Amino acid sequence: MTAALEAVELTRSYQLEGVAVEALRGVSLRIGQGEFAAIVGPSGSGKSTLMHLLGCLDRPTSGQLRVNGVEMSGLSDTQLAELRNRTIGFVFQSFHLLARTSALDNVALPLVYRGVGRTERRERARAALEAVGLGHRLDHRPSQMSGGEQQRVAIARALVGEPKVLLADEPTGNLDTHNGAEVMAMLDRLNSGSGVAIVLVTHEQDVAAHARRQIHVRDGRIELDTATAREEDR
Ligand SMILES: Nc1ncnc2c1ncn2[C@@H]1O[C@H](COP(=O)(O)OP(=O)(O)O)[C@@H](O)[C@H]1O
Ligand SMILES: [Mg+2]
Numbered sequence: 001m002t003a004a005l006e007a008v009e010l011t012r013s014y015q016l017e018g019v020a021v022e023a024l025r026g027v028s029l030r031i032g033q034g035e036f037a038a039i040v041g042p043s044g045s046g047k048s049t050l051m052h053l054l055g056c057l058d059r060p061t062s063g064q065l066r067v068n069g070v071e072m073s074g075l076s077d078t079q080l081a082e083l084r085n086r087t088i089g090f091v092f093q094s095f096h097l098l099a100r101t102s103a104l105d106n107v108a109l110p111l112v113y114r115g116v117g118r119t120e121r122r123e124r125a126r127a128a129l130e131a132v133g134l135g136h137r138l139d140h141r142p143s144q145m146s147g148g149e150q151q152r153v154a155i156a157r158a159l160v161g162e163p164k165v166l167l168a169d170e171p172t173g174n175l176d177t178h179n180g181a182e183v184m185a186m187l188d189r190l191n192s193g194s195g196v197a198i199v200l201v202t203h204e205q206d207v208a209a210h211a212r213r214q215i216h217v218r219d220g221r222i223e224l225d226t227a228t229a230r231e232e233d234r
Helices: 047-054 079-085 101-113 118-129 145-158 177-194
Strands: 005-016 018-032 036-040 063-069 086-091 165-169 197-201 213-218 219-225
Touching: 005 047, 018 047, 018 079, 018 219, 047 165, 047 197, 063 079, 079 101, 079 213, 086 145, 101 118, 101 145, 118 145, 145 165, 145 177, 165 177, 177 197
Parallel strands: 036 197, 036 213, 086 165, 165 197
Antiparallel strands: 005 018, 005 063, 213 219
């Protein structure tokens, strides 16, 4: 079966005041359809850089990336944005919601870029919010919601276009334990229900334990890649 993501020898270096910082030094990785993987590693090891590449928010210095079988290196910026819009959902630590915009309109936004009509947009956004347990918060703005609710709105926005892969960079990093657990329960349910592959970055072992695979990154390389039994399977 076509991998959801397939990276071959990805590198990324940044120029910082004339000095090259090698954030990624050759990462090869295959994420299958419906997989649930956690990327762990110390601060500065390259986790966010890798996530941005996997999510086509950035381009590698060298190496290849296939997203759902499509090699991205040959694509123009417009084609890349379109591929991203159709196949990838991205969730950030700090939610990145539009502050003055309702939950419904935040979630509907990716469909605007896809040319979906207003009625269908609102219908699909409502369904996505219902799927994350926020059917009663459609007209709330981000400031009127808890952190956990805001992150669930961001997850609904990431999923409204029915992507193959959901990428989440420290999705519970700004949440307290209760809200973090709520968001993780939601991700578990979405992964087993809709079969979307999930790759998340985390510092927290109990968050990483939700995934069936743990990818350890250090100094811009994968140092260990292990399949783990989930807590409820033990
Ligand atoms: N835009 C940038 N410009 C220069 N250096 C960067 C930039 N982004 C990240 N880096 C450097 O790349 C390395 C990896 O960063 P990052 O991927 O953010 O790590 P992590 O998410 O694991 O904490 C770090 O040394 C960081 O300082
Ligand atoms: Mg990071």
